[in-house]
Amino acid sequence: MSMDAAAIDWASVRADFPLLTRQVHGKPLIYFDSANTGQKPACVISATDDFYRHHNANVSRAVHALGSEATEAYEGARSKLARFFNVRSDELILCSGTTFAINLVAYSWALPRLQPGDRILVTRMEHHANIVPWQLIAQRTGATLKVAELLPDGALDLPALYAAMTPDVKVLALAHTSNVLGTVNPVAHLCKEARKRGIITLIDGSQAAPHMPVDITALDCDFYAITGHKMCGPTGTGALWARREHIDAMPPFLGGGEMIKEVRFDGTVFNEGPHKFEAGTPNIAGFVGLGAAVDYLSQLGMAHIEAREQALLAYLTEALHGIDGLHIFGRAPRKAAVVSFAIDGTHSHDLATLLDLEGVAVRSGQHCAHPLLQWLGVGTTCRASLAFYNTHEEIDAFIVALHKVRKLLG
Template identity: 90%
Template sequence: MDTAIDTGIDWAQVRADFPLLTRQVHGKPLVYFDSANTGQKPECVIDATNDFYRRHNANVSRAVHALGSEATDAYEGARSKLARFFNVRSDELILCSGTTFAINLVAYSWALPRLQPGDVILISRMEHHANIVPWQLVAQRTGATIKVAELLPDGALDLNALYAQMTADVKLLALTHVSNVLGTVNPVTYICKEARKRGIVTVIDGSQAAPHMPVDIAAIGCDFYAVTGHKMSGPTGTGVLWAKREHIQAMPPFLGGGEMIKEVRFEGTVFNEGPHKFEAGTPNIAGFVGLGAAVDYLSSLGMAHIEAREQALLAHLTDALHSIDGLHIYGRAPRKAAVVSFAIDGVHSHDLATLLDLEGIAVRSGQHCAHPLLQWLGVGTTCRASLAFYNTHAEIDAFVAALHKVRKLLV
């Protein structure tokens, strides 16, 4: 059941590439259903990071010796791989620690110098805190206001209401590509097209999209697109911000220090060109070498194949959960990623997740850094099972069997 006939990919062999998945937890085989939190790493990513520290470790762009050149080539090579992966130019990709940093960079370097009292920042109800809090801080300092685009009962974005809210005072729209709670896949290409017609700058949070489906940033047509590396099988502390060339040229640096300069005098500083002016200090070089390896790995499988695999797993999981009495799934949009948030009547999600952990099953419980969304759903917390291509149908069956078992203990 875990060999895809359409693609010819042996998913069991793919799973064997991930060493952590062979672990046991509390004496039980690990079932890792928390990939929306962080993705597991294939052997090639671990090896690439290890090889950098063992054989090439040096700082980038600061030495003419062999190790310095090798480190720079590897670091910039990762930028080039990411550019090809997302169909953009490498000189439009800012390497950073992840989506949180990327959105803050846009907030402080693009929005803060430009927004004024009366301007509006439009965000959606389903945003992660990383795409809410930075805009609140900017609004407080500029006098701009925040407006919220609401959802339909199934968890899809209310597009008609959203377009009606795109009024002349809206200067920026910040929107997630895929909800980390509901799994809703937003039609960002169409939304960005409507925003462009109105002169609205768009910031897309791609954290939950990049690991699970093909992402062609050029085709989306946004102004900014942010990605977190550790969710797409890369190391932690890595990510990218893509920005239109015109924004990169116009935006002032966010952080000052080494590497982001051409010349420093006490009278003033001349900043570096392109993305490098936003990359102050020593970066996570080994991490980006690992992220480059992750991009190679994902590309070898094909993101369309990964998406199809995960959609098959999602269909199985959703159908199987219907056998659990009193279980409610939050998020049933027509198009969604392999994320299932749920609650069981009379059971606290933390208790449920704790007992599932004793069965070797890792799910996340809580508010998932999306407090306003949980308030809208009318629940304090949920459990979230988030799948990836390395999961199996057998794991889904084991998960549902464990749910039946622990529900009897809690209800």
């Protein structure tokens, strides 16, 4: 494939996604909610279907052919993810997604270690999944949360963040990319500064992994969490990358089958490495699908995907300037293809409901980021989030729909 993203036949790529051909309320679907969940290419749907039709069995618990095939497919997905993120397979814990991954770190790494007087540093832009687990751990350990604030454009206030990295801070929990503002944070630099100070770093990669190249090894963080369903994969899939030293030192988060070597009533010997944290039957078919999604994204090239989405973002942002009374939240110098906005005199839920009648799917509400919305001074926003399978023509139709809805709402 050409190294030039402009040379890719994006219309052909779009045709890989069956759902995008449907209509909603008699109008062609315009799906601008990929920050919520990504659509699935036919190869992912086929891979999941094929597993259930031809290979369905449990993993690591049978010597028969189906069991071996299931285990090979499941571990194959782990290997694909490891290559995709440039990490070792034995440092990649498969789980249901970022929310589980962050809770795993909070309960298995932080709970046994944090003490009264310790601080957990988060930022104003965090998703609830990177706030609430830390609050729960703080309540149980006597630690407290510290919040790093933002600049008016939605970028991190870096001098203030560095100043907040005081000796009492033990953990920095940070979004790679904001799900509301689209801000892409300078994660590698922040992790370097945190490491100098002996601060453990956890990066929420939910909104970064689907949209740009991510080399976790180069970031030099301690933990990195991803969600599969935002990466064109099935729901209920994701992973936590952790440094091997942390994996070895952390106790299991859940107990049950697969995470053990030997169980006796007087004690249990736990499994090695990532399997220690993978109790019970996993979402095997889902991970087979996620492996297919990783293959698909790799074939397109994440740099190509990022370039395509940046072109769409620039086009959408310019087009929105023509809507009277519309305000965009988040104008950091580097941002992903996420545009949160509000229109004077209209409620975001009303706006999203009327846009849906025009076939346009956007998100409305607080986007699991209540503290950020409070800081922005708004109750709710609409969010249009793009992916590489969207088109300039869809943006044109979206703008027409916005003008129409704007008039209806007065």
